Amino acid sequence: MKPKAQEELIYLDMTLKMPFKWRTGEPMGEFFRELKANGKIYANQCPKCGRNFCPPVNVCTRDHSRCSEKDKWVAVGPRGTVLTFFISEQSFLVPTTGEMLKVPFSVGIMLLDGAPVTLQHNLEETDSEKIKPGMRVEAVFKPKEERKGNIFDIIHFKTIKE
């Protein structure tokens, strides 16, 4: 009989580290160009039903018609209303960067003024006593020279009083 090995090897460690590219599509590209160049948040409009989308879409979710960057764009926000939120007190791995999130951080699901579709982003406020659904917020942009044409050109949404 085969003598039993001393060391138990019941796990093989493996790490999947695979590079990917993500094509944002033309409307999302236009959205990011506006964030970077002008510090403006734009929604694109379905050419058929007129519904505004922010973040923009390539295809209308309601009537399935094609939306292109040449269709109508509408400036929305930068103010909006928080519908719901969460506050994380535990850190998690971010698959897009491989980094751990800094805690605490909060995320709000918001309706920007003029947009019927929700956008999520970080809230400046991370105290659960101070965030309430219905709260008004406003986007805070990075200075122009620091903007890169991604969603983090908006630092976060700060609480405002109106």
Added chain:
Amino acid sequence: MHNRVAIVGIGQTMHSGRRPYVNDGELIYDAVTKALADANLSLKDIESVMLGNMDLFEGHHLNDAMLSLYSGAMGKPGFKMNTGGTVGTMLAIQGWYHIASGLFDTCLVIGWEKHDEGPATPAITTITDPSVDRPFMVGAIGGLATISIDYMNRTGCKLEHAAMARANASLNAARNPNAHLRDKYSMQDVLNARMVLYPLNLLMCCPTSLGACAMVFASESKARKITRKPVWIKDHVTVHVEYGGAQFGVGEKRWTSHMQAGSTIFKRNHITNPRKETQVFEMYDPFAFAIPSWMEDFGICDTGEGWKLVEKGAIALEGEYPISPSGGVMCTNAIGDSGMLRVAEAALQIRGDAGEHQVTREVKQALASGFGGSYWTDLLLLSKTTD
């Protein structure tokens, strides 16, 4: 018109957080063997095999290829499901399609997950749009926390009510030998747990478990020969959602896939009082607010009534309308089998074979739901009889 479909065999493994000496194939083999034994069938009686989990959780793509050794799929038709939270219920529904079509008399369906082999939260996060959503998403619980805040804000539900639902689940799981988390908790114990993602603390989130569940489906003529206790799949529905805030029931107008699924099933089956006409609900309840808020969304009770029913103890094993008597997803969550366990446990309640966690009221019809991933809601109506 379609053929009638019955569940004739049910098998599940024990569930736990870690089993270092067991690999994924062995889990599947265990569940399959138990399901076949329950139906008193052998693999040669099985005409088609369906398998499902979430590939990225174990970092093993197209695992149905390698796992055919354990699933028994070799030489047989079938396919792999990978729809996230709804994998298990979707497998049951696909099993139904196989039999209902009249093309097969038997179908074996298997759902499994082995969460201890990889990082679940970053894997789930990859289901979202990387350009605008992924940076802000923390797996499944981010969305579940936003649903909780919205529910508390709309109806006046408090953290205490979620803690009551979780405490009740712990009492149920303590009676279920296959459940993962089996410690008993009081409402206060739950409230004292470490905060993870406000408003959800550690006990209010589902665990990451490992385990498998398998079921055998059969046509009517076959089912009557196989078992004296077939459980009939009377109806089922799947509802997809618009990507974005609509997933969480927030937006211009409140609409959720659970709302559409519940109203569809009840209308189609002429059910006007679901708490009387169905006697138990194995709900896919991955967070402590799920039971009160989704009872309302499914139409089990009125808006704002869910947390009041929890407060009254209606959802307990011996209550007016028991929910997840197995302990539910909050106590056992191996994602690929979580949905299938809901169907399997609801069927065991109808058979009267749930053992220690059998509900006290007589079960003639039961509901089982699946939630999450891509096809957001699955809802199945099971019945003791074919009428």
